[in-house]
Amino acid sequence: MTILGIETSCDETAAALVEDGVNVLSSVVYSQIEIHQPFDGVVPEVASRNHLMKILSVIEEAMAGRSLDAIDAVAVTNGPGLVGSLLVGLSTAKSISFSRAKPLIAVNHIQAHMYAPHLGASIAFPYIALVASGGHTLLYRVESFDRMELLGSTIDDAVGEAFDKAAKVLGLGYPGGPLIDREAKGGDASAFDMPRGLPDTRQDRYNFSYSGLKTALAYRLRDRRLTPELVRDAAASFQKAAVEMLIRKASNAIGDTGIRRLVISGGVAANSFLRERVGALKAEGIEVHTAPMAYCGDNAAMVAGRGWADAQSGRFADMSVEAFSRLPNVVKGKRSVERK
């Protein structure tokens, strides 16, 4: 089964062809990063307009001369994301589905990220899934593609968002994750004492908090001249604290459930310190799968892959499917799972 995947939830216009959920025939990502850089962040209206300008050529490139009649279905991200951006991909997918009589599959962006590691390896269930992106920081217990339970989430900023804000404090620019990653390589991670986030109480064993980390960084740097060395040390200290928090909360879930398999996805999964830190988990006998580098950030191969999993369960959409901006069970400023 060959699925055309389409992704336009934020600032990447992407299309991909994936066969049977594993064989990536093509994956094209047009990133708008340079367009949003002068604004130090994504401007939603600008993002939608650029998706509109690029979507058809990106799909054409992904098709690589094949006819749309050669695909078996169209999978498209319908949320969560920027609604104006999502609508561009969603209406394009609906048009292809309608005009070529191909089934339409509406894919959840978080589930698509969670699928990305499956594009690089054959992974058995159950597992603990850590999604670390610019918009979300989530821990799930995953029994199958269809059955997953949300264990915890961030109660304020997402980890990628914290990287982006920290990079601003350090005067590095946008997007912050890769820039902090780069600076941290030459820095001393023990130079700054950083907060450890939410304590591992019963209520917050699987919840994250990142807004304090960024504020702490700003305080530590107050009235100091940002020399290159100071920036490197601050980046390394921030990165270590941010990643250790991810690892600690994931380890809580692994320890409590006895599920010794961890699957990591999302833009922050590209972080080199995180990927290195995973080695220590493996040494403890935990099976860890990190999304392949090409599929950490937003892409359409993961959408086509997740679409394939949805198709296996007969979950197809119709023309009434809508775009949505937020996950219903994750509300900013609230703990996702209240535990006594």
Ligand code: KG4
């Ligand atoms: O998954 P993604 O592409 O978009 C969302 O769905 O949010 O994630 C983008 C986020 C940004 O915050 C970016 O700074 C972060 O992933 N990121 C990184 C790295 N590469 C991207 N964070 C830390 N280290 C990296 N190497």
Ligand code: ZN
């Ligand atoms: Zn994403």
